[in-house]
Amino acid sequence: MFYVYLWLRYxxxxxxxxKGKLKRAWVNRPGHRPPKDDxxxxxxxxxxxxxxxxxxxxxxxxxxxxxxxxxxxxxxTDGGDGASGHVVSLEFRQRxxxxxxxxxxxxxxxxxxxxxxxxxxxxxxxxxxRKLGATKIGNTYFKGHTLSIEHRQTLIESNKRRKGLPWxxxxxxxxxxxxxxxxxx
Numbered sequence: 001m002f003y004v005y006l007w008l009r010y011x012x013x014x015x016x017x018x019k020g021k022l023k024r025a026w027v028n029r030p031g032h033r034p035p036k037d038d039x040x041x042x043x044x045x046x047x048x049x050x051x052x053x054x055x056x057x058x059x060x061x062x063x064x065x066x067x068x069x070x071x072x073x074x075x076x077t078d079g080g081d082g083a084s085g086h087v088v089s090l091e092f093r094q095r096x097x098x099x100x101x102x103x104x105x106x107x108x109x110x111x112x113x114x115x116x117x118x119x120x121x122x123x124x125x126x127x128x129x130r131k132l133g134a135t136k137i138g139n140t141y142f143k144g145h146t147l148s149i150e151h152r153q154t155l156i157e158s159n160k161r162r163k164g165l166p167w168x169x170x171x172x173x174x175x176x177x178x179x180x181x182x183x184x185x
Contacts (some may be wrong), residue, residue, distance in 0.1 A: 001045055002052035004059060007032070008040040014063055015074050019049075019056040032074060053080040 005025035007016040016032050018024070025041050026034055035041060046052040056079035064071015065078075107115070147155075 002049045003043045003045045004052055004055045005044075006042040006059065007035055008042065009035075010040075013072050014042075014059075015072065017056055017059045017063070017073060017075055017079065019052045019079070031076075056080055 002019065002021050003025070004017065004019050006014040007018075007025075009015050016029075018029070025043060026038075028034065044055065046055060060073060060075050060077075060079040063073050065073050065075050067074075067076060
């Protein structure tokens with residue numbers, strides 16, 4: 001069953017006309033959203049797809065399009081030009097299965113050789129190699145920041161020194177406050 005649907009504004013005026021079947025009248029379209037209230041969607045069923053296309057053209061012509069300044073509809077075409085029921089041929093599907101990059105062709109052996117030799121010719125500067133060799137620190141403060149080898153060594157040394165130090169008076173007082181607050185709750 002094919003139908004023509006109208007999406008209505010709160011004042012009852014239509015803002016989009018389309019042709020569909022199944023659940024199309026309730027699905028978002030690029031640039032168009034169906035009304036949240038189903039009572040503002042009107043459907044008119046037709047016996048064939050061609051009749052539905054003709055009715056869609058009629059309604060768009062009747063209410064006019066905003067982009068042409070002839071009416072209130074947000075449609076961008078005059079209707080009747082949808083790709084409804086488009087069936088991909090078996091030959092096309094087999095051809096698409098055979099390709100490796102999704103664009104309908106494979107690189108030739110010569111092209112693959114040229115790509116490989118270009119990759120081998122690439123040289124990296126010492127600075128680039130150093131940046132590539134730097135790793136990320138896992139704690140939350142440095143998450144996502146790439147640190148140099150020298151900086152990482154400095155952090156490791158400072159952490160070693162810090163582990164042996166006793167707590168300061170401020171840290172002890174803060175710990176005591178946290179314990180007292182936890183007991184009050």
